[in-house]
Amino acid sequence: MPLSRDELEAIAEHLLTAEAERREVPSLAKTHGELTLDEGYQVQDEIIARKLEAGDRLIGWKLGLTSREKQKAMGVFEPVYGALFASTLLPECEVKTGELIHPRVEPEIAVVMGEDLEGPDVTPARALAAVRWVLPALEVIDSRYQDFKFTLPDVVADNTSTARAVTGARPVPAEGLDLATVGVVFVKNGEIITTAAGAAVLGDPAIALARLANHLSRRGQKLKAGQLVFTGALTAAAFVAPGDVVEARFASLGSVSLRVV
Ligand code: 0L1
Ligand code: MG
Numbered sequence: 215m216p217l218s219r220d221e222l223e224a225i226a227e228h229l230l231t232a233e234a235e236r237r238e239v240p241s242l243a244k245t246h247g248e249l250t251l252d253e254g255y256q257v258q259d260e261i262i263a264r265k266l267e268a269g270d271r272l273i274g275w276k277l278g279l280t281s282r283e284k285q286k287a288m289g290v291f292e293p294v295y296g297a298l299f300a301s302t303l304l305p306e307c308e309v310k311t312g313e314l315i316h317p318r319v320e321p322e323i324a325v326v327m328g329e330d331l332e333g334p335d336v337t338p339a340r341a342l343a344a345v346r347w348v349l350p351a352l353e354v355i356d357s358r359y360q361d362f363k364f365t366l367p368d369v370v371a372d373n374t375s376t377a378r379a380v381t382g383a384r385p386v387p388a389e390g391l392d393l394a395t396v397g398v399v400f401v402k403n404g405e406i407i408t409t410a411a412g413a414a415v416l417g418d419p420a421i422a423l424a425r426l427a428n429h430l431s432r433r434g435q436k437l438k439a440g441q442l443v444f445t446g447a448l449t450a451a452a453f454v455a456p457g458d459v460v461e462a463r464f465a466s467l468g469s470v471s472l473r474v475v
Contacts, residue, residue: 217253221246226260229372232358238315241364242371254370255433261373262297271300273442274327275430276353277422278374280415280446287450290366293416295429296374298442304354304380308473311456314356314377318451319472321400321462322444323393323412323419324351324381329439331423333431338420341427344437347385348393350470352462353444354378355451379444382470394418397465398448403458410448419445 217225225246232239242249249257266272278284278294285291311317328346356377359368369375394413399406416422422445427437437443452460454474461471 217249217256222253222256222260225257225371226264229257229358230261230264236313236315238360239358241359242368243365248365249367249371251367251370254367257371258296258373259433261371265299265301272297273300273303274298274444275426275437275441276374276376276444277415277426277446278355278369280422281410281448281450282414283450284447288366292366293422293425293446294366294370294374295426296370296376298376298379298444302376302379303442304378304472307380307471308475309354309378309380309454310475311454314354315358316362317354317356317377317454317474318362319454319460320353320355320447320451321398321410321449321464322351322353322447323396323415323464323467324349325388325419325423325443325445326385327437327439327441327443328388330436331427332436333428336424336427336431338418338424341423342388342393342420345388345423348388348391348467349385350382350462350464350467351444352380352460352470352472353447354472380470380472381442382468384468386467391466393420393445396467399463400449400452401461401463402452402454407452408449412448414448415446422446
């Protein structure tokens with residue numbers, strides 16, 4: 215049976231309360247039954263609407279579950295999409311664990327759109343041509359579900375675990391950059407955790423951006439000039455605790471670091 219409007223609103227409320235109270239909840243599959251992927255996005259839309267009503271601002275979008283490593287871990291082979299808000303973006307390179315449930319951090323390539331980008335049928339080349347700036351970035355994900363255990367519709371409903379995000383201070387012009395071959399060294403407390411290249415993101419972050427634009431088009435929306443996009447993690451996310459410092463050192467883009475307090 216499809217989700218009724220009341221059920222959809224109750225699930226959105228349930229997840230927003232978990233976020234506000236920093237309390238993990240069992241996956242929706244356990245508490246509310248199996249949702250379809252489309253119902254997951256309907257709950258996400260409701261969460262976006264409620265955050266905007268409460269005074270937050272939509273500043274862009276993100277992709278999740280982009281790397282083969284993450285997809286294998288989840289047993290799914292498609293990315294997911296979520297919204298970025300003004301409240302997501304950290305003004306300084308510091309994240310407060312007291313505001314979150316069980317944060318993890320992952321390195322990403324972020325882009326700023328120079329032009330609107332509207333699907334359907336956006337190609338990676340067209341997507342890249344609409345990008346003005348590229349930035350090194352770290353995303354702090356914080357699933358509202360116990361132990362980060364969820365189904366694909368569950369994680370979509372939970373705005374794809376979006377919590378906090380930070381970018382480097384120096385944007386690099388997109389023109390001439392090959393995002394697939396941009397390398398990253400992911401470092402925690404001075405030790406290298408892992409290394410990767412942009413190609414870990416669906417083969418090329420430009421592919422990710424095109425898929426995001428086409429996804430938004432199916433939902434009657436588009437990417438707008440000035441919006442920020444986190445194109446997806448290049449590696450698995452690292453667990454963090456107060457006292458940790460994580461850093462992503464990118465070739466051609468510079469570095470971004472985050473202190474965990
Ligand atoms: O940004 C991401 O890749 C997160 C997507 C949701 C899955 C997770 O929480 O690991
Ligand atoms: Mg991410």
